[in-house]
Amino acid sequence: MHRSRFDEDIRPLTEFRSGAASFLRQIHETKRPMVLTQRGRGVAVLVDVHEYEAMQERLELLEELYQADRQLEAGEGIGHKDAKARALARLRR
Known part of the structure; x- marks a missing residue:
């Protein structure tokens, strides 16, 4: 916007x-x-309707990032290094 x-x-x-x-x-x-x-x-x-849709998409992404951050703070989920290693391992299969 x-x-x-x-x-x-x-x-x-x-x-x-x-x-x-x-x-x-x-x-x-x-x-x-x-x-x-x-x-x-x-x-x-x-x-503008297209600007509104773009704002909604950004808001959804920010909400997902916020939830992921809270999960990591609570000891849930995995850190960046582990996630990267798992993703690379899957790609190598």
């Missing part, structure tokens, strides 16, 4: 209502999220 540009990517909800198509086009073209505000406070974030 691209970095937000606050002068372009934070807009009032009333502007979104009147120009939704152009806002969606901007999000699709720039790949940047847009924050919608109501009474000066953020109420929603619009994200």
Whole structure:
């Protein structure tokens, strides 16, 4: 996801209502999220669907890494050296 540009990517909800198509086009073209505000406070974030899917994939990977780290701390699983040795041994068969 691209970095937000606050002068372009934070807009009032009333502007979104009147120009939704152009806002969606901007999000699709720039790949940047847009924050919608109501009474000066953020109420929603619009994200390009492909950017959202990529964020979900990264989040899933981070969650798997977090779980693996917790398992290693609890004495479960095996360390990197052992995993590498096992993988190489399987490849040699």
